[in-house]
Amino acid sequence: MSAVPVENRVEEQVVGTDPLVSFDGADKVYSSGFRALAPIELRLPRAEITALVGPSGCGKSTLLRMAAGLTAPTNGSLARRTERMSYVFQDPTLLAWRSVRANVELVARLQGVPRQERRQRAQDAIDLVGLRGFEKAYPRELSGGMKMRASLARSLTSEPELMLMDEPFAALDEFNREKMGAELISLWHTRQVTVMFVTHSIPEAVRLGHQIAVMGTGPGHLKQVFRSPSPPTADPKTARDDKALRELRTEISTMLGGAGI
Secondary structure, three states: OOOHHHHEEEEEOOOOOOOOEEEEEEEOOOOOEEEEEEEEEEEHHHHOOEEOOOOOOOOHHHHHHHHHOOOOOOOOOEEEEEOEEEEOOOOOOOOOOOOHHHHHHHHHHHOOOHHHHHHEEEHHHHHHHOOOOOOEEEOHOOHHHHHHHHHHHHHOOOOOEEEEEEEOOOOHHHHHHHHHHHHHHHHHEEEEEEEEEEOOHHHHHHHOEEEEEEEOOOOOOEEEEOOOOOOOOOOOOOOHHHHHHHHHHHHHHOOOOOOOO
């Protein structure tokens, strides 16, 4: 079967209550013949966090890059119903010679947002991630967690509907990793963005996700999508069912051969 032309494989739409991103039989076969992804069927509901979890080499980052439009599926299709996206990498990728404020303003500046507006967006984002008072600091003066907060703030200045996050907390210690997870949920409470979050950590995926998409290898494929039994809610004071979340962690760990729990 011949591959579908690239221009027909990624569709940008703006449609009411449809999922913000839909993968319909989207696969990835490289020119060498290597099949990175088997056909994927996945929906990203609006204003929810979808956590994508699985072992190295299962195609999580490839799927994220598809959602961003950085690579196209070989067959099948992908519908992305917004153009307002941000991409958060594992490395905060801050410019060493720019202050926190200047780093956070950078994306809006590149988008041509007027100076006063981008300055206000940057300050709002800095306040939201808890970096008020560090606007004039440089990356070398920040801890790992603070650098990631600055990276998150920068991603918010484009006012995204869709945040794509590729293992953004993997390099942090466990304390800061949990703290940044709580920050992400707090951001979701405030902005109600749609998030696609890639992780190797089953506990992290279960803690953050409204739905958890579990992937396997050989080639990369979607094993199962779980709806969280106790997802993050719009009210951060709402107690979550820890027992149900522990049971889901165990089920996913068993599915993946006992790794990552």
